[in-house]
Amino acid sequence: MIVHELMSMESIFTEELKEGYHVLLGKYKTVDVRVLSADCVQEIDCGTEEIVEVVFDPGKEYSLVRLGLYTFENEAPSLDELQQTILEQHCDIFEEAVSA
Template identity: 55%
Template sequence: MIVHELIGTETLFAEQLKEGYYVIREKYNKFDVQPQNTDAFQQIDCGTEEIITVVFDPGTDYSLICIDTYAFEAKSPSLSELRQTLKMKHRDLFQ
């Protein structure tokens, strides 16, 4: 069973986006957890994973709307590469 442990989160491009939109970067450690017997588990490190999520907050409680999600397991893009990707796919997102 693959387990994801959240190790960091941050909001990207906050001042450059239209009001209500957010780009959130989350970093996870990934582990493969295997039962060895009734009392023990083996945990194997599977590296890290970075998830970039574009969300819209319409302003009401508990109502974030996920616009898009990008996952990076190997090399994460630089912020400028990520910004270019988001500008191509979501032209109206940036002010």
């Protein structure tokens, strides 16, 4: 069983997004957990994984809506490349100045 343990989370592009939208970059430690017996568990370190989520917060408690999910197993793209990818899929979440 692969387990993702959150190591850090940050918001990116915060100044450029319309109100209620968030782009979150999460860095996860990935571990393969194997149960060998009733009292023995083996954990194998599988490295780290970066996941970018595009979410909308409608303002109600516990109500984030996921609009997109991007995973980078090897090397994460630059912020410019990431912004371009998100602009192509979710152009409506950015303020007008960025999309112009």
